[in-house]
Amino acid sequence: MAITDWPEDERPREKLLEHGAAALSTAELLAIFLRTGIQGKSAVDLGRELLTAFDGLPGLMAADERRLSEVKGLGRAKIAQLGAVLELSRRYLLTQVADQDCLTSPEATRDYLRLKLYGLPYEVFACLFLDNRHRVIRYEVLFTGTIDGASVHPREVVRRVIATNAAAVIFAHNHPSGVAEPSQADLRITQRLKDALALIDVRVLDHLIIGDGQGTSLAERGLL
Structure with missing residues (x-):
C-alpha cells in the first residue's frame, strides 16, 4: 500500500508536521527524504530495509554511492537526496564542535x-x-x-x-x-x-x- 493510501495521521510528513520530528521513527524520517517507495514497498519499508542493510544509521551515513546503488529501488535521485541530508548532518555537527570548546x-x-x-x-x-x-x-x-x-x-x-x-x-x-x-x-x-x-x-x-x-x-x- 502506498503511503498516500495510509490514514493521514500515520503518513510520515503529516505526522512530522503535527507532532514534530522526534515523534517519527528513523525509517519514517528516511521516508520523507526518499519520497516514494518501489513496487510492493512503501518509502517507510525502503527506509527500514536501508537501516537493516547498513546495520543502522551510522553505517548508512558512512555508505558511499557505490554501496547505496546496490540497493534495489535506490536510483541516482534518491541517492542524491540521501547524500544531501547526510552531509547536512555532518556539517551541523561540525558547527556544534566548531562553535565551542x-x-x-x-x-x-x-x-x-x-x-x-x-x-x-x-x-x-x-x-x-x-x-x-x-x-x-x-x-x-x-x-x-x-x-x-x-x-x-x-x-x-x-x-x-x-x-x-x-x-x-x-x-x-x-x-x-x-x-x-x-x-x-x-x-x-x-x-x-x-x-x-x-x-x-x-x-x-x-x-x-x-x-x-x-x-x-x-x-x-x-x-x-
Whole structure:
C-alpha cells in the first residue's frame, strides 16, 4: 500500500508536521527524504530495509554511492537526496564542535568524527586542528591505509600543525573490523606524535578510535 493510501495521521510528513520530528521513527524520517517507495514497498519499508542493510544509521551515513546503488529501488535521485541530508548532518555537527570548546562538547566531537570515519573499508588517520581556545580550525585526513609506525609520519603531522597555526589537536582513526580497542601500534604512534608536538608546545587532547558503538577515547582510558 502506498503511503498516500495510509490514514493521514500515520503518513510520515503529516505526522512530522503535527507532532514534530522526534515523534517519527528513523525509517519514517528516511521516508520523507526518499519520497516514494518501489513496487510492493512503501518509502517507510525502503527506509527500514536501508537501516537493516547498513546495520543502522551510522553505517548508512558512512555508505558511499557505490554501496547505496546496490540497493534495489535506490536510483541516482534518491541517492542524491540521501547524500544531501547526510552531509547536512555532518556539517551541523561540525558547527556544534566548531562553535565551542571541544573539551566541553566531547559527544558532539565524537559524533562528528564517527560520521566522518565509520564504515570505511580502509583505515583513515585524521586530525581536528584546534586553536588556543580549543575551537576547531579545520578537519583533515592525514594518512590512509594501515595505521602503524611506518605509515603515520610525525614530521608530516608537525608540518600540518604549523601550517594551520594549531595550538592543540585531536586525532582519530577507524578500525574497519569494527573493534575499537587500541592496539599496541595505536599507542606507540600516539606517544610518538605527542612527543613530537610537545617540542612545538602543541597539546594532543585525545586520540579517538572509531569502530562499532561509540568508539574509544584514549584520553578517557588514561592512555595519553
